[in-house]
Amino acid sequence: MVVRMRHTRAHTANRRSHHALKASNLVTCKNCQAFKAPHKVCDACGFYKGKKAVAVKSKKQVTKA
Numbered sequence: 001m002v003v004r005m006r007h008t009r010a011h012t013a014n015r016r017s018h019h020a021l022k023a024s025n026l027v028t029c030k031n032c033q034a035f036k037a038p039h040k041v042c043d044a045c046g047f048y049k050g051k052k053a054v055a056v057k058s059k060k061q062v063t064k065a
């Protein structure tokens with residue numbers, strides 16, 4: 001740290017008060033109940049808003065559209 005740039009511990013702590021990480025929000029897929037990010041196509045089954053949105057290349061298909 002450059003001495004010229006030094007400031008108080010309170011100043012540093014105030015800046016770092018925004019550094020905490022938040023847990024990511026997860027919802028369950030209505031089609032396969034897997035956890036997925038909200039407003040995103042389900043990773044596990046490719047469904048979005050109750051319809052097949054994208055093809056999923058996975059070992060086992062959960063449901064057939």
Ligand SMILES: [Zn+2]
Binds near residue numbers: 034
């Ligand atoms: Zn799903």
